[in-house]
Amino acid sequence: xxxxxxxxxxxxxxxxxxxxxxxxxxxxxxxxxxxxxxxxxxxxxxxxxxxxxxxxxxxxxxxxxxxxxxxxxxxxxxxxxxxxxxxxxxxxxxxxxxxxxxxxxxxxxxxxxxxxxxxxxxxxxxxxxxxxxxxxxxxxxxxxxxxxxxxxxxxxxxxxxxxxxxxxxxxxxxxxxxxxxxxxxxxxxxxxxxxxxxxxxxxxxxxxxxxxxxxxxxxxxxxxxxxxxxxxxxxx
Amino acid sequence: xxxxxxxxxxxxxxxxxxxxxxxxxxxxxxxxxxxxxxxxxxxxxxxxxxxxxxxxxxxxxxxxxxxxxxxxxxxxxxxxxxxxxxxxxxxxxxxxxxxxxxxxxxxxxxxxxxxxxxxxxxxxxxxxxxxxxxxxxxxxxxxxxxxxxxxxxxxxxxxxxxxxxxxxxxxxxxxxxxxxxxxxxxxxxxxxxxxxxxxxxxxxxxxxxxxxxxxxxxxxxxxxxxxxxxxxxxxxxxxxx
Amino acid sequence: xxxxxxxxxxxxxxxxxxxxxxxxxxxxxxxxxxxxxxxxxxxxxxxxxxxxxxxxxxxxxxxxxxxxxxxxxxxxxxxxxxxxxxxxxxxxxxxxxxxxxxxxxxxxxxxxxxxxxxxxxxxxxxxxxxxxxxxxxxxxxxxxxxxxxxxxxxxxxxxxxxxxxxxxxxxxxxxxxxxxxxxxxxxxxxxxxxxxxxxxxxxxxxxxxxxxxxx
Numbered sequence: 033x034x035x036x037x038x039x040x041x042x043x044x045x046x047x048x049x050x051x052x053x054x055x056x057x058x059x060x061x062x063x064x065x066x067x068x069x070x071x072x073x074x075x076x077x078x079x080x081x082x083x084x085x086x087x088x089x090x091x092x093x094x095x096x097x098x099x100x101x102x103x104x105x106x107x108x109x110x111x112x113x114x115x116x117x118x119x120x121x122x123x124x125x126x127x128x129x130x131x132x133x134x135x136x137x138x139x140x141x142x143x144x145x146x147x148x149x150x151x152x153x154x155x156x157x158x159x160x161x162x163x164x165x166x167x168x169x170x171x172x173x174x175x176x177x178x179x180x181x182x183x184x185x186x187x188x189x190x191x192x193x194x195x196x197x198x199x200x201x202x203x204x205x206x207x208x209x210x211x212x213x214x215x216x217x218x219x220x221x222x223x224x225x226x227x228x229x230x231x232x233x234x235x236x237x238x239x240x241x242x243x244x245x246x247x248x249x250x251x252x253x254x255x256x257x258x259x260x261x262x263x264x265x266x267x268x
Numbered sequence: 269x270x271x272x273x274x275x276x277x278x279x280x281x282x283x284x285x286x287x288x289x290x291x292x293x294x295x296x297x298x299x300x301x302x303x304x305x306x307x308x309x310x311x312x313x314x315x316x317x318x319x320x321x322x323x324x325x326x327x328x329x330x331x332x333x334x335x336x337x338x339x340x341x342x343x344x345x346x347x348x349x350x351x352x353x354x355x356x357x358x359x360x361x362x363x364x365x366x367x368x369x370x371x372x373x374x375x376x377x378x379x380x381x382x383x384x385x386x387x388x389x390x391x392x393x394x395x396x397x398x399x400x401x402x403x404x405x406x407x408x409x410x411x412x413x414x415x416x417x418x419x420x421x422x423x424x425x426x427x428x429x430x431x432x433x434x435x436x437x438x439x440x441x442x443x444x445x446x447x448x449x450x451x452x453x454x455x456x457x458x459x460x461x462x463x464x465x466x467x468x469x470x471x472x473x474x475x476x477x478x479x480x481x482x483x484x485x486x487x488x489x490x491x492x493x494x495x496x497x498x499x500x501x502x503x504x505x506x507x508x509x
Numbered sequence: 510x511x512x513x514x515x516x517x518x519x520x521x522x523x524x525x526x527x528x529x530x531x532x533x534x535x536x537x538x539x540x541x542x543x544x545x546x547x548x549x550x551x552x553x554x555x556x557x558x559x560x561x562x563x564x565x566x567x568x569x570x571x572x573x574x575x576x577x578x579x580x581x582x583x584x585x586x587x588x589x590x591x592x593x594x595x596x597x598x599x600x601x602x603x604x605x606x607x608x609x610x611x612x613x614x615x616x617x618x619x620x621x622x623x624x625x626x627x628x629x630x631x632x633x634x635x636x637x638x639x640x641x642x643x644x645x646x647x648x649x650x651x652x653x654x655x656x657x658x659x660x661x662x663x664x665x666x667x668x669x670x671x672x673x674x675x676x677x678x679x680x681x682x683x684x685x686x687x688x689x690x691x692x693x694x695x696x697x698x699x700x701x702x703x704x705x706x707x708x709x710x711x712x713x714x715x716x717x718x719x720x721x722x723x724x
Contacts, residue, residue: 045590045623053620057606064608125602132568134594134623194431198424202414211410212428215403218396250434258431261348265423268571351572417531 050139051146054130058147068116069151076109076156080163091168098167099177099228105163106156106181107188107217113152114192114213115206117144118263122200128267137260145186145193145256153185169232176231176241183244184224190255191216197262220247275354277493278502284486291483298476305469322380323466328474330373332481333401336366340408341433344426356422357496359429360412361489365481367405374398404432418496521546522567522671522702527576529562536562537723540576546670546700547716549693551707554723560706561601561675563723567704568598568673580671594623597669599660599677607649611640611659614648615666624668634662638688653680661685664692672696672703 062069083101084094121127130140160181164174195213202208227240306324313320340362346355377395378388389395412418412425497503521544528538536559544550552560565571567578569589578585580592605614612631619626626634635644638658640651648656657680664672672693678686690713696703697716705711711718 045594049620049623053617057609057617060613061606061608120606123602124606125600125604126606128570128598128600128602129604129618129621131570132593132596132598133621134590135621136590140621191431195428198411198428199414201420202411202424204410204414208410208414211403212407215400215407216431218400222396254434255431258427262424262427265420265427268420268423 045134045136047136047139047142050133050135050137051143053135054140054143055147058144059150062147062151068113069155072109072113072152073155073159075112076105076159077163079105079108080166084166094167095169095232098164098169099173099232100225101167102160102163102177103181103184103221103225103228106160106185107221109156110152110185110188111192111210111213111217113148114196115209117148117193117196118200118266119196122266127200127263131264131267137263138256141193141259141263142252142256145189145259148193149186149189153181153189157181157185169228173228173232176237177228180224180227180237180241180244183241183248184220187220187244187248187251188217190251190259191220194255194258194262197259197266200263200266220244223247275352277354277357277497278500280354281490281493284490288483288486288490291479291486295476295479295483298472298479302469302472302476305465305472310465310469311463316384319380319383322376324469324473326373326376326380327470328477329369329376330398331474332477333366333370333373333398336362336369336481337401337404337429337433340366341429344429347422347426348430353496356419356426357489357492358485359426360422360492361485362481363405363409363412364488365484367402367409369477369481370398370402370405374402404429408432521581522704523577523579523582524567525577525579527563527566527573527578529559529566529571529573531559531562538575542721544671544702544704545717546702547697549697549703549705549711549713549716549718550721551705551711551718552721552723553706553708558723560723564598564673564675564704564706565600568596569593570598592671595670596673597622597664597667597671598673599664600675603656603660605648605656605659608647610645610647611635611651611655611662612644614659615662618663619666622667622669624666626666630666631662634665635659637665638662639684654682654685657681658685658688661688661692664696670701672701672705674703674705674707676707677705678707678709 080101083097087093087097118127121130131137133140157178160178161174164177169177192213195209195216199205199209199212223240223244227237227244230240231237302324306321310321312318340359343355343359343362346352347359374395377398381390382388408425408429411428412421415421415424494503523543525541527540529536540563542550552563554560562571566573566576569578569585569592578592580588580595583591585592604618606617609617612628612635615631615635616626619631632641632644635641638661640655640658640662643651643655648659651659657677660677677689681689686709690711693703693711694713694715697713
C-alpha cells in the first residue's frame with residue numbers, strides 16, 4: 033500500500049527554502065567528494081609556489097609581487113572550480129526540477145553559489161596567509177590580503193557562476209568559459225590586489241576594500257537573479 | 269502609424285536594404301571632410317607636433333566602441349524582456365562593428381603612445397578597460413554562436429552583454445584609485461585649450477563613424493535575417509523572384 | 510475520448526492556441542485542450558512529433574512560440590509560481606544525484622518541491638515501491654528501474670494537483686507499472702490532474718481518460 037500525501041496541500045516556496053535546500057544539498061555532495069575542494073586549494077598553492085621558482089627568489093622582489101601573485105592564483109583556482117558548478121545538475125535534470133520548483137530562482141541560485149564559495153573561495157582565503165608568509169609579506173599586509181580575498185572571492189563565485197550557467201551546453205567548453213568569465217574578473221583582481229599592495233607600500237587599503245565591498249553588494253543584489261535567468265535559458 | 273510594422277524582420281529587411289547605401293555615402297562624405305579638417309586645416313600641436321593627428325581617428329572610434337556596446341545592451345534587454353526576434357538580430361549585427369571600433373581605438377592608441385609615451389602599451393586603467401571591452405565583445409560573439417539553437421545563443425549572449433554593461437563603469441572608475449598607485453597618466457590635455465578646428469574635425473569624424481556603424485549594422489542585420497528566415501515564405505519568394 | 514464521458518468539473522488546466530517550433534520545423538500549432546480535476550490526458554503520437562516539447566511548454570520550461578497556458582483561469586506566464594507549486598514534473602532526466610542515497614534523493618527532491626517529509630514517510634514510501642532494503646545505497650548503484658521507482662516514491666509523497674509525466678513507464682517492470690497505475694488511480698480519485706506522454710495504454714479504474722494525438 034502506498035500512502036499518498038494529501039492532495040491540495042498548499043506547498044510554499046520561499047527564498048529561504050530554496051537557499052537552504054541548495055546549500056545543504058551541494059555541501060553534502062561536496063562532502064561526499066572532498067577531493068574537488070582539496071584540488072582547488074592544491075592548485076592555488078602550486079601556482080603560487082611556481083612564481084618564485086620561475087622569476088627568482090630574491091626576497092625584495094617576492095614581497096613586491098606577492099599580493100598580485102596570490103590574487104592571480106586565487107582567481108585561477110576559483111575559475112577552475114567553475115565548470116562543475118552547474119554541469120552535473122544540468123546533465124542529470126536537477127536544473128529542470130529547480131527551475132520548476134515553487135522556490136524562487138533567486139533562493140536556490142544564491143544557495144548554490146554560497147555552497148560553492150564555502151568549498152572553493154573560503155579555503156583559498158584561509159590558506160592565503162600561509163602563502164603570503166612564503167612571500168615574506170608583513171603581518172598587516174597578510175591581514176589585508178585575507179580580508180580582500182574574503183570580500184573578493186564571493187564576487188568571483190557569483191560572476192563565474194553566471195558565466196558557467198550561460199555556457200551550459202555550449203560548444204567550446206572551458207575556453208569559452210574563460211573568455212566569458214576572466215574579463216569580468218578583472219575589476220575584482222584590480223581592487224583585490226590593489227588593497228594589499230596599498231597596505232604593503234604604506235598607503236591606506238580602505239578605498240580598495242570599500243570598492244571591493246561595493247562590488248560585492250552589487251553582485252549580491254544583481255547576480256543571483258541573473259544566474260536564475262541563465263539557468264532558465266539553459267534548460268529551455 | 270503602426271510602430272511594430274518595421275519590427276517584423278521581412279519589412280525591416282527591405283527598409284534596411286534601402287537605407288544602408290545612404291548611410292555609407294554620408295559616412296564617406298563626412299569622413300572626407302573630417303580628414304581634410306584634421307590632416308590639412310587643423311594647426312600642428314605645440315608639444316606633440318603632427319603626431320597628435322591620430323586623435324581624429326582614435327577618439328571617435330573609442331567613443332563609438334563604448335556607445336555601440338551600450339546600444340547593443342539595450343537591444344539585448346529588449347530581447348530578454350519582450351523576446352522580440354529583431355532586437356536579438358540587431359544586437360548580433362552590432363557586435364562585430366563594435367569590436368572593430370574597439371580594436372581600431374586600441375591600435376591607433378598604441379601608435380599614438382609609441383612616439384609620445386615611448387611605449388606601445390601601458391597598463392593604464394583606460395587602456396585596460398578598453399581591452400576588457402574588446403574581450404566582452406568577443407565573448408558576446410563567441411557565446412551567441414556557441415549553440416545549436418540560434419535563439420538560445422541570442423538569449424544567453426544577451427544576458428552576458430547585460431552583465432558586462434554593469435561591469436563597464438566599474439572598470440571605468442577604477443582609473444582614479446589605480447593611477448595613484450602606478451605611474452600617473454602620462455599624457456593629459458588638461459590646460460591646453462583645444463583649437464576650434466580640432467574639435468570640429470573630431471566631431472565630424474565621430475559623425476562619420478556613427479553613419480558607418482549604422483550602415484554596417486543594417487547590412488549585417490540583413491544577412492542575419494536571411495539566414496534565420498531562410499525557410500520562411502517571403503525569403504523563398506524573394507529568392508525566386 | 511476513450512470510454513468515459515467528461516465529468517462536470519471545471520477545467521483547471523487550459524491550453525489555448527499553443528504553437529512551438531524547434532529550429533525551422535513547426536512541431537505543432539493551434540493546439541487547444543483542457544484538463545479538469547480527475548482527468549488523465551494521454552499525449553500520443555509517433556517519435557519526434559513533439560510530445561516532450563508539448564509537455565515542456567505546459568510546464569513552462571520551454572517558451573512556446575505562441576499560445577497561453579492557464580492554471581485555474583490565470584495565465585501561467587503572469588503567475589508562474591502558483592502553477593509550479595501545484596505541479597510535479599518528471600521528464601526524461603531523472604533529477605537524481607548519483608552520490609546521494611535513495612532516501613536522500615527523495616528528501617531533497619521533496620524539499621525542493623516545498624513539501625518537506627518526515628523520515629518515516631520517506632521510509633514508508635520507499636518500502637512501498639520495493640526499495641526498503643536499498644534505501645541507503647547511493648543512487649549510482651541502483652538499476653534503471655529502481656531509479657524510476659525512486660521517482661514513483663516521489664510522486665506518492667508530492668502533494669501536487671497536476672502531474673506532468675514524460676514516458677513514466679520506461680524501464681519499469683510489470684510490478685513497477687502496476688505500482689504506477691495504482692498511484693495514478695489514487696491521484697485521479699482525489700481530483701488530481703495528469704498530463705502524460707506515453708506509448709503504453711493506461712487504464713486507471715477511476716477518473717476520466719482522454720487522448721490527445723499529435724500528428
